[in-house]
Amino acid sequence: MKDREAEQLRKVPVTILTGFLGSGKTTLLNFVLKARHGYKYAIIENEVGQIGIDNQLLKTANATAAHTTEQVVLLDNGCLCCTVRSDLVEAVKQILLKADAEAANVLDGILIETTGLADPGPVCKTFYVEPDLRERTRVDCVLTVVDACHFLQQLSRSRSEGAVNESMQQVAFADKILLNKVDAASAASLQEVETTIRSINALCPILRCSLAKNPSELPLDELFTAQGFSLDRILERMLEKPGEGSWQLSTPMESSDGRRSKRAKTGGFLRASRHDAGVGSCSIALTGAPLVIQRFVEVMSALKNEHALDLYRYKGVVCVKEASGELKQAVLQGVHDMCEFEPRGDWPDGKEPLSQLVFIGRNLERDKWMRLFTFCQSGVLDDPEDRRGGTQA
Numbered sequence: 001m002k003d004r005e006a007e008q009l010r011k012v013p014v015t016i017l018t019g020f021l022g023s024g025k026t027t028l029l030n031f032v033l034k035a036r037h038g039y040k041y042a043i044i045e046n047e048v049g050q051i052g053i054d055n056q057l058l059k060t061a062n063a064t065a066a067h068t069t070e071q072v073v074l075l076d077n078g079c080l081c082c083t084v085r086s087d088l089v090e091a092v093k094q095i096l097l098k099a100d101a102e103a104a105n106v107l108d109g110i111l112i113e114t115t116g117l118a119d120p121g122p123v124c125k126t127f128y129v130e131p132d133l134r135e136r137t138r139v140d141c142v143l144t145v146v147d148a149c150h151f152l153q154q155l156s157r158s159r160s161e162g163a164v165n166e167s168m169q170q171v172a173f174a175d176k177i178l179l180n181k182v183d184a185a186s187a188a189s190l191q192e193v194e195t196t197i198r199s200i201n202a203l204c205p206i207l208r209c210s211l212a213k214n215p216s217e218l219p220l221d222e223l224f225t226a227q228g229f230s231l232d233r234i235l236e237r238m239l240e241k242p243g244e245g246s247w248q249l250s251t252p253m254e255s256s257d258g259r260r261s262k263r264a265k266t267g268g269f270l271r272a273s274r275h276d277a278g279v280g281s282c283s284i285a286l287t288g289a290p291l292v293i294q295r296f297v298e299v300m301s302a303l304k305n306e307h308a309l310d311l312y313r314y315k316g317v318v319c320v321k322e323a324s325g326e327l328k329q330a331v332l333q334g335v336h337d338m339c340e341f342e343p344r345g346d347w348p349d350g351k352e353p354l355s356q357l358v359f360i361g362r363n364l365e366r367d368k369w370m371r372l373f374t375f376c377q378s379g380v381l382d383d384p385e386d387r388r389g390g391t392q393a
């Protein structure tokens with residue numbers, strides 16, 4: 001295993017658990033607290049309001065489960081995505097201190113249950129920007145519980161003008177989805193829910209389950225170590241399955257300019273699939289030429305600055321050309337304005353350059369972005385013709 005990956009795996013994985021009201025989050029956490037599954041998780045519960053009901057339910061469960069040593073911490077001072085990030089930092093530090101103090105207390109993970117209305121973005125960001133948390137923990141996955149019986153209804157319920165559609169947002173953010181209550185839904189409606197989920201988030205794995213009926217069927221270790229944020233894992237998955245699902249190429253790309261299209265043959269891209277409110281997924285694939293790294297970095301940073309609020313998740317593996325002329329493989333992943341981009345070795349000799357990017361969020365301007373990324377394919381930095389092109393971005 002590479003050093004970088006090994007170092008990441010040494011950190012305590014943090015799972016951000018979301019899901020609309022009543023989807024089954026507390027049922028899942030109760031199972032985690034009560035069952036003899038052999039893992040030790042600390043749970044951070046976020047509730048808005050004066051009285052923490054879920055927390056009491058969880059505490060009851062914990063009290064009857066003497067064999068567990070998990071901790072439950074309640075943050076009840078407001079929604080995690082809005083107001084209590086310092087509480088969150090403090091809670092995580094306390095959990096780590098306790099684990100350090102008890103030699104036998106090997107912590108398998110920290111689970112954070114957000115309120116049914118939270119944007120997980122700022123929660124993720126807290127773990128990247130706070131040095132102590134970054135040192136000891138890693139965001140592993142946004143896990144979204146979907147209620148198979150009520151999801152379609154929740155998705156289309158009327159909202160005030162401009163209000164966020166939380167159910168849609170939670171699906172859009174997900175690295176993994178637990179499609180819950182399958183015991184109470186028909187095969188046809190399950191299929192319809194899955195198709196709708198796919199129209200919002202074309203990427204994430206969907207695991208059907210009955211958290212109340214058959215919780216022990218859940219592969220907890222896989223669930224809480226999904227590595228949805230790991231650059232190495234993203235690279236691995238995309239190289240393993242380059243032609244699957246949202247990575248398939250479809251509509252041929254229209255070149256923005258004939259001269260460039262001769263130099264850089266472009267593969268195509270999957271048209272954005274969208275639900276209402278403009279939330280959807282959009283994949284872009286470019287072949288025929290690498291992306292000039294400085295241009296790509298410039299385009300990505302402009303894109304995330306301009307669209308930070310609307311970009312829920314984005315991931316990609318790209319073939320970049322460095323100033324030296326060398327081709328490298330690089331991986332990126334981001335949430336809102338938080339973006340990680342790192343090289344992952346040389347581009348394999350003889351392999352045709354291929355860059356694949358996926359964006360999930362609102363108001364995805366795929367045609368415009370496609371033109372911008374195509375522009376990144378042209379020229380080399382010391383080429384005067386290329387410099388002329390640079391002013392057109």
Ligand SMILES: Nc1nc2c(ncn2[C@@H]2O[C@H](COP(=O)(O)OP(=O)(O)OP(=O)(O)O)[C@@H](O)[C@H]2O)c(=O)[nH]1
Pocket residue numbers: 019020021022023024025026027028054115116180181182183184209210211212213214
């Ligand atoms: N039929 C069925 N019902 C379930 C299942 N899982 C949970 N429920 C029921 O769904 C209801 C809501 O479950 P909770 O776990 O409280 O949901 P939650 O997401 O924590 O809800 P909030 O705290 O309101 O956000 C409860 O009555 C559960 O018993 C399931 O697998 N099948």
